[in-house]
Amino acid sequence: MAVRRVAIDTWRENVAYLHRDCAVYRAEGFQALSKIEVRANGRRILATVNVVDDLGIVACDELGLSEDAFALLGVEAGYKVAVAQAEPPESMGALFRKIAGERLQREDLRAIVRDIAEHRYSKIELTAFVVACNRDELDREEVFFLSDAMVATGQRLDWHEGLVVDKHCIGGIPGNRTSMLVVPIVAAHGLLCPKTSSRAITSPAGTADTMEVLANVELPLQDLQRIVRDHRGCLAWGGTAQLSPADDVLISVERPLSIDSPGQMVASILSKKIAAGSTHLVLDIPIGPTAKVRSMPEAQRLRRLFEYVARRLGLSLDVVITDGRQPIGNGIGPVLEARDVMRVLENDPRAPNDLRQKSLRLAGRLIECDPDVRGGDGYAIARDILDSGRALSRMQAIIAAQGGKAFDHNHPRLGALHFEVCAPADGVVAGIDNQQIARIARLAGAPKVQGAGVDLLCKLGDAVVSGQPLYRVHADFPADLEFARQSSAHGSGYRVGTADEVPRVFVEF
């Protein structure tokens, strides 16, 4: 059959358009939503059939492909393609066993992850896998198998150095853009830190979303390798490097369900670090009443799972448990967070001190991976690099290498529509709900709308008077602003009380 591009964007789902009177469609017993395999020029893709009754869209002897599918197949319009019913994914039996609550073996998880990476799973099968592995349904051996399978499926980078450092936070704390400070600091110290980060899954911004305000993050692998060689670090999106293609597919169903189970979190994080070539990792687990992890015993349990899997994978891991009672920094949303990061790098007096301090401590831990640095000296070295402006220069070099975009932290391009939420009474800020603040920022449009989000005007322990603004919400679209306003009216995310009511946590930093 001759292939034809149908100019419909079906967003990451390959759709094949076949006319109802098409001979192949009838002979093969296809039906709407059948999965078919299309082969041309040595490539093969899977696509879902939509049946067409309009000869203007596809003719009887044509196979229409949606925009993504057409690009993926990579042939010219009119090229002759072969079409066949797709066989069910090989790993279906293993998936059904997991749904039934059974324990999977190494080969089972290899087969599942391979099928997922090759887009052989439908949305239904993907979701079933994610939900069946939710909570504690994976034991630690299965988590290792899953991580290992994810590494085996993707590309793996080799930096040809014995020490490749990285940091990662399990997430759940709005703001918290420490990576964008830690990378330039440790790179300026001379450590190799090729940071590949993720986009937001359920949060208002991931490091990749925020870095994208300043520079291009979707870098071809060769560029990324050159930048790291030249500058000892980078801040890129992990997706283009195809480090863990299965994980990127899984995220597409985890996101709408706000699912983030321990097993999948550990496998996702560690597999990407191994694939990125890291040898040493500092992992940040924040705890607090509205953080992902609510108590120290829970944090310790998660730490042990990370440590077990890291050891099986041969990764040197240092877990730090940090203060997750409130957002880190002031801005929440890509542009707002980029503003905070640049202010810290510029030693601007308006820079949020919590973001500065946490970043210095994390950078200090990583610097102590350097065999020439004495234990306990890391923090002072990091501070010196930041205060001297060397971190800023390194960041500017990385930004320029990644194709810098114009950005002025004195005049960030925030969403033009905005409103403020004010203190209902005199008192002290006694609680900030990470999840509610994140929800409001997302409803306002973050991260899709870069300038949207929440700008916090006071933090835990600050004294406020009735009517004083607590935070400002920015949006680009009236509908988004209205959703955010309704949500903040329902729950502002702030509790104003007495100083005694501020929750305490006892953490490393």
Add this chain to the structure above:
Amino acid sequence: MAVRRVAIDTWRENVAYLHRDCAVYRAEGFQALSKIEVRANGRRILATVNVVDDLGIVACDELGLSEDAFALLGVEAGYKVAVAQAEPPESMGALFRKIAGERLQREDLRAIVRDIAEHRYSKIELTAFVVACNRDELDREEVFFLSDAMVATGQRLDWHEGLVVDKHCIGGIPGNRTSMLVVPIVAAHGLLCPKTSSRAITSPAGTADTMEVLANVELPLQDLQRIVRDHRGCLAWGGTAQLSPADDVLISVERPLSIDSPGQMVASILSKKIAAGSTHLVLDIPIGPTAKVRSMPEAQRLRRLFEYVARRLGLSLDVVITDGRQPIGNGIGPVLEARDVMRVLENDPRAPNDLRQKSLRLAGRLIECDPDVRGGDGYAIARDILDSGRALSRMQAIIAAQGGKAFDHNHPRLGALHFEVCAPADGVVAGIDNQQIARIARLAGAPKVQGAGVDLLCKLGDAVVSGQPLYRVHADFPADLEFARQSSAHGSGYRVGTADEVPRVFVEF
């Protein structure tokens, strides 16, 4: 915006096609796969956005709708419609709590079921609900809440009689078309038996699929009510009556995952019976090594769950545990099963005796719901009705009323392509794997291809000689035949051994 029909069949998913340069698309911040709400003439539908880059498909000021969506909205092309971003389903919070393993309340399940019935859930959300309620994740109170919510969401029939009987089997046994015999028998006795059955979920044929060979099963509600009034029974598909619309949606994701959890099974079956107006139900739970239920303790556990929920719903329930070691009848697939049913009704010597006996016993149990019948007399009454030809006449009347189709059980229209699977050695048929036989029949094309399926030529305990055909597989399409052949080569589903190896079960009948 003016609405336009886009002649693409997206099969039960509403798709809206918006041009990328469309003003509404840009102003509202829609993106591909956004859910939008389309309102016109008092109706509203939800649809998923596909972005179009071809003005030939939709113009900038037009909203394209896929065939189903266009039909559902029910307005003329060119009609002005209002479009807005769909709000997330109200029950999302309850869904997330279930995913997190929490117990749901009555109102939670009402909200979830309402959103599902109104097609507000994406495939991802639907699958997450199904998998999160899988296995024993619903306690018996939640199963009652779910059943009750399903009844509340759909239409409910009222027959204005005190005694309305029905029978149901939990499934898993290929063939087993007892309903098509029980209904004419008990209707001929005078009991009201308005049978609304399902299509196959994971099996090669449901009662509705098989009845469809003989008559129309998609009946408008008024026709169905008239037929039941005239003939005391019917054999219709439950879907058109909208008895449990949420269940029909759930089945669309349960089917590809082969999920059939106790809680969902009980809710699905009992809600449909209550909605269909039944007061008395005989429920068949077959047990056997390859049946859905493998052991007597498991059957008793399931029986208690059915009994608990039935009592809460006010339904009089009689559970019978039956022999599920092998298929019932010879044919597996719509046409083959219709052939067996008609042969039993016609008292044809080729009629499968196991199907006849089981149907008579089930019909006898139902007949004993009649207060004028003494306990133990039901079977003989049923046999007399069948042997006298009164069951056949009643079935013929029902078939005619439902728009009978030409069918000759002496010359059924079987798939023209076929092959036989033969005994590998002399011996006795010592095992038949229900699941493998069902799988082969499905691969051969059943139930989509009515004449496809498996025709069993011998059953448990039969002596066979090497090379003697065990069963014959029929298909219409070469690809289907090949899939079935590969599967039967991998595992025939038959075990030939000694008479001692035939598994025993001790059941009511």
